[in-house]
Amino acid sequence: MKRSRRDWSRVVADHAASGNTVQEYCQSEGIHPNTFYKNRKTQGHAELVEIRPRSNVEGAAIVLNIGRYSMMIGSGFDPQLLKSVLEVIGELQ
Secondary structure, eight states: OOOOHHHHHHHHHHHHHHOOOHHHHHHHHTOOHHHHHHHHHHHHHHHHOEEEOOTTSTTOSEEEEETTEEEEEOTTOOHHHHHHHHHHHHHHO
């Protein structure tokens, strides 16, 4: 069955919420693990990031929510450090 980007976003989120290993989740859903990994890699970063400005968070320019992780990022942040942190979080998803 061919899945759309939106479908893969749901699959990746469902796996993360399941608490199962990739192997266990894929077996229960009838997905080949290699297909899951490929789509998680290409899909994951597009769905990881939700950015909302918050004026009520003192000292933070933005609050970044990624799954169960949340970061407050102040003005003058190091873009390369943020990129590295997001890559690590992407690996955890």
